[in-house]
């Protein structure tokens with residue numbers, strides 16, 4: 001194998017695999033015939049999983065006796081199969097572009113199950129208003145624009161969610177980060193005045209926030225701030241009933257907490273020069289060494305999380321509201337009979353898919369003793385790294401039985417003529433040496449890692465996508481856009 005044995009102990013970051021992904025990974029014959037037919041890279045989505053994930057979120061609502069809706073944040077994956085399977089549940093969808101709105105309507109979502117958020121062009125706003133979708137508005141200017149459009153085209157009154165940001169709480173020193181979106185709560189009165197002014201054209205049905213943070217305390221402060229704004233609405237005679245807490249419930253990607261903790265402390269040691277490098281070119285993922293001192297901050301997703309997804313929502317709802325007698329947020333929502341809206345993206349896509357890439361070449365090179373493994377995929381086809389998610393791929397051998405010696409340290413390269421086309425800058429440890437023709441299966445890529453960053457650089461096609469489902473012991477599949485949730489093609493029976 002060559003190379004100096006600089007890596008004494010392999011540092012694994014094994015993916016957490018639920019029953020469906022575990023079974024799919026084990027179906028090596030199916031995965032190889034899929035990539036033989038459709039090429040590498042290939043995304044495989046598992047629509048039945050999203051329905052199960054919706055049910056898990058619902059059970060948190062039930063546990064707190066709360067009503068409301070779960071809106072899947074569509075931007076996290078373009079898949080038609082996932083969206084159509086979701087349409088067969090009672091969940092809703094949150095769309096952030098004209099195309100996503102058209103996609104949702106075409107997948108079977110009635111407008112009452114759709115919210116439209118984010119920056120909106122006039123066409124998006126018109127189609128949302130025309131069909132009666134609920135529109136998340138960022139501020140008075142957007143309300144003015146929407147109201148003018150409603151009047152000009154003689155449309156029905158549009159339901160709006162008022163997006164807020166810049167929350168602060170008295171006592172506890174938690175200030176939510178600055179956001180491009182939403183109206184700072186300090187200026188909520190102006191927004192409510194605009195709602196009153198446009199009472200003929202819009203109806204405020206709730207208030208909303210979305211914070212891109214893992215901090216429960218920050219979100220609890222925001223939810224508490226929303227409750228105060230709802231009170232202000234009532235005193236004006238407005239009757240919004242929903243609080244939309246956005247997304248960001250997160251996913252735990254790794255199977256073992258200990259692997260994550262060991263890895264991050266070894267990475268720190270490598271940055272400090274106390275052990276051989278763990279990355280290509282000594283990259284530190286935000287950490288650096290300056291005259292013997294560790295600087296910077298680790299810019300990585302917390303790949304192992306003890307509380308994520310529905311459990312995170314549960315945790316949030318159990319947080320006390322200091323300004324409201326310290327009572328739990330869930331109790332306050334229930335007492336006012338407010339509806340709880342959530343907009344999970346990543347969390348609803350947990351365990352909903354994987355990405356396959358064929359090994360083209362395995363080469364011994366470089367001074368660090370690691371193998372160079374070149375894949376038939378571009379870095380943007382497997383965008384885990386873009387989201388700071390570090391997780392090992394699983395080797396799916398061509399020959400069925402595992403053969404190569406191991407463990408080995410490898411660098412994973414993509415197929416572009418670009419020094420920077422690394423699937424990950426991290427040195428990856430694999431339990432055995434892969435061979436050309438093997439597949440590497442990257443688990444849990446459905447949330448943002450499949451198509452959010454996809455390009456057609458060097459005219460290489462973007463990865464295709466298939467939908468797969470279990471039929472007894474076998475896996476069946478079809479092209480993603482051929483999937484509908486009716487038998488025999490899978491899903492709803």
Ligand SMILES: *Cc1c(COP(=O)(O)O)cnc(C)c1O
Nearest residue numbers: 073210247248249343344345346
């Ligand atoms: C992206 C986004 C979400 C989903 O965030 P996740 O972290 O994927 O759960 C929800 N709401 C809004 C407004 C968003 O922009």
